[in-house]
Amino acid sequence: MSLFNQEVTLSEDYVYHYTSLEVAIENILFEGRLRFSPFIQTNDPRESKDWNVSITHTNGIEISTESLLEIVEKFNRKLKKDIKILCMTDEDKNSYNQINYGGRGFAHSRMWAQYASNHRGVCLVFDKRELHHTIITELDRLKQIYFGRVDYNSYYPINVDDYEAFNINQKDMISKEIDELLNDHVTRYYKTLYLRKAPDWRDENEFRWVIQSSQDYEYVSIDSSLRAVILGVETPREYDSVFSEFQEKYKIEVSRMHWYNGNPTPLPAF
Template identity: 30%
Template structure:
């Protein structure tokens, strides 16, 4: 792995399966999916929204399903892509630059992430240069609302979550704008608290998120250009030898050859580290 990219904070890792990694590299794109594809039940389940009643009390607001409609619409138009950040800091740089332990604290050496998102260490982590990836996102998705940043991990009682401004909608604005326009506004105003806040149980992910609003059903994509720098193979990547696995491994090597750095991880006792250059 090139020393020029070992500095902490320069990389973002995307954990995925071998098949998905091949598709991403072949297409040169990353997809942002709706919240229905997320793993946190807080995000996949319908929100319980309170209503701020119309200021004009003569207006009868009896749409009892408005909260559910807004919840569904917002979770559909909010498209997300997720990455993992470094946990190491610049203080750790002497350790990070040690040739045999260059994986320590890096975005591509998060053992739970390998287990949960990359086929139990048999998949791949695609490693992007953060600043370059951000430029691609802004250039291609900048016409819509885009928000990028680290997820904030904190625990709050249900009552705080329930009555926060983020989970309350305005009947006035809903009636004036209609479902689509108001849902767009709702996502923008509640972006940080709803989409960039998770319980501390998820903090191991060290998640960096990209959110874009798109009214079209289904995912949206952007081309990542030259921001993909490394392809990291899991510690169990070469486990199994059926024909499909062998074909996909060969295909990945062909795609990466001469374009990206490619490394394999291994466990040394309980530590994930770079095994060798391939």
């Protein structure tokens, strides 16, 4: 059954990647891989700007100013600048509607406008389980791979983890090497650090994979996880032959979005 059939259930998990026509053709589909990009290159200031780090002091323990400055600098480098993420749009099962594709990850007009070049780009559809398997297999050299749906909540602290995620205890600086301390910190607080955004972003319904790597970028293949390419309503028809070749290469569906009185409807592209 086509994943665009209105009778399809959400028992199969898909994730969606909106992108420009050029990136889709010249990079992702031509090279056959997805890129993990730097966390600091997102369009959210909480993620792109340095974090303010506090230190909980312990009586009787003296640490030099240089050591304190080093921990703050390393905190932002290791927990921010070395972080790479892969961002997808998830299905919204709470809004699922068989009649008009409500809740489907490809049916967001604002996402088409913002991330797919004002409906001129494309939306790539991936099998979430297969993509996850590829990520943990091809990036198994990395120590940790974190993943999950983004929680859209206030930036203001709502529990103790929200405070402690941006705090280092002075006594831990004595008992652990800095790298070990920060690795443990990420493991404990990754949800607060990397899977939290303000409610303003909630309509993106984001699912993320998060890794630590000193490389500029990391890549994973798409051969086993790519399920479909959806062309935007404004994607030029002269590219149909290009996507027809990709359809044959990856053995996938290629559809084009239509908006009937504002209702999203993907139909076969050719």
